[in-house]
Amino acid sequence: MEHPYMFFVKLFELVGLGHFAHTYPHVVYTWVVMGLLIIAGILASKGVALVPSKMQNLFEIIISGIEDFMVEITGEEGRWLFPLVATIFIFIFISNLIGLVPGFFPPTASLNTTLACALVVVVFTHMIGVKYHGVKYIKHFLGPVWWMIPIIFPIELIGHLARILSLSFRLFGNMMGHELVLGILFALAGLFFAPLPIMALGIFVALVQAFVFFLLSIMYFTGAMEHAH
Numbered sequence: 001m002e003h004p005y006m007f008f009v010k011l012f013e014l015v016g017l018g019h020f021a022h023t024y025p026h027v028v029y030t031w032v033v034m035g036l037l038i039i040a041g042i043l044a045s046k047g048v049a050l051v052p053s054k055m056q057n058l059f060e061i062i063i064s065g066i067e068d069f070m071v072e073i074t075g076e077e078g079r080w081l082f083p084l085v086a087t088i089f090i091f092i093f094i095s096n097l098i099g100l101v102p103g104f105f106p107p108t109a110s111l112n113t114t115l116a117c118a119l120v121v122v123v124f125t126h127m128i129g130v131k132y133h134g135v136k137y138i139k140h141f142l143g144p145v146w147w148m149i150p151i152i153f154p155i156e157l158i159g160h161l162a163r164i165l166s167l168s169f170r171l172f173g174n175m176m177g178h179e180l181v182l183g184i185l186f187a188l189a190g191l192f193f194a195p196l197p198i199m200a201l202g203i204f205v206a207l208v209q210a211f212v213f214f215l216l217s218i219m220y221f222t223g224a225m226e227h228a229h
Contacts, residue, residue, distance in 0.1 A: 006021075006025055006028075006029075006103060006104070006105050007103035007104065008021070008028050008029065008032055008103075008104075009021040009022060009025055009028060009105075012028060025105045025110075026105070026107045026109070026110030026112055026113050027107075027112075028105075029095075029098065029104065029105045029106070029107045030095070030107040030113060032098070032104070033091065033094050033095050033098065033107060036094060036098075037090065037091065037094065043055065044056070044059040063086065066082075066085070066086050066089060066090075066214075067079070067082050067086070070082060070085050070086075070218055073218050073219070073222055074218060074221065074222045074225070077225065078218075078221065078222060078225060081128075081218075081221055084124065085214065085217060085218060085221070088117065088120075088121065088213065088214055088217055089210055089211070089213070089214035091117075092108060092117065092171070092209070092210040092213050092214070093206060093207060093210035095107045095108045095113070096108050096175055096202075096205070096206030096207075096209055096210055097203070097206045099175065099178065099179060099182075099202070099206075100199050100202050100203065100206070105179075106175050106179065108171055108172065108175045108209075109172065109175040109176045109178075109179045110172070110176075111168060111169070111172045113172075114167070114168040114169070114171040114172040114175075115164070115168040115172075117167070117168070117171075117213070118163070118164045118165075118166075118167035118168040119164060121163075121167060121213075121216075121217045121220060122160065122163050122164050122167075122220070124221070125163075125220045125221055125223075125224045126224065128221055128224040128225060129224035129225075132224070132225050137224075140156070140223075140224070141153050141156040141157065142156075143156075163216075163220065166216075167213060167216060167217075170209070170212065170213075171209050171212075171213055174205060174209050175205075175209065178202050178205055182199070182202070
């Protein structure tokens with residue numbers, strides 16, 4: 001879809017990188033999201049005090065809320081996964097959200113971005129399995145009895161590959177659909193008034209899609225930590 005106007009793509013044109021920016025806008029806006037998160041992290045960690053400021057309170061509520069929710073599912077043993085899980089949620093949520101700003105393109109409206117996130121989650125899931133169980137992790141794919149291996153093993157492989165498709169296409173489809181609806185409204189009814197209801201709904205969609213990706217990631221990680229039955 002041709003976006004009506006992309007601010008950072010225009011900036012890249014000014015420095016002679018217009019072709020790259022038009023071809024890979026999701027990469028450009030992924031860098032923008034990364035920059036925003038780095039700046040937010042610096043501001044959050046600057047001037048940390050025992051008596052927190054309003055900004056520090058806000059960040060503490062967000063981070064502690066994500067951590068407490070994750071630990072309820074994984075248990076205390078999974079607390080070490082928090083940096084990755086929190087990064088996934090915050091990155092996807094902000095990536096979804098910036099699409100509501102005129103001139104910005106949500107990186108998650110590109111299958112390349114969502115597929116990259118999905119691959120990180122699925123590959124790390126198996127790394128967790130090997131970390132906790134070593135070679136015995138293969139039992140997760142073999143079923144409860146040896147004579148069912150020829151049936152269970154292919155099904156498990158297909159199921160784990162389907163996780164990649166599920167994570168990537170669900171997020172991509174919802175965000176691209178939202179972008180298409182906004183693009184049509186921009187074209188038909190003007191820049192400001194007609195898209196407002198859809199943009200308000202978009203905030204909810206951005207949060208829900210980030211939460212679903214976050215929740216599924218936690219469930220996959222928890223499953224890899226558990227012993228095979």
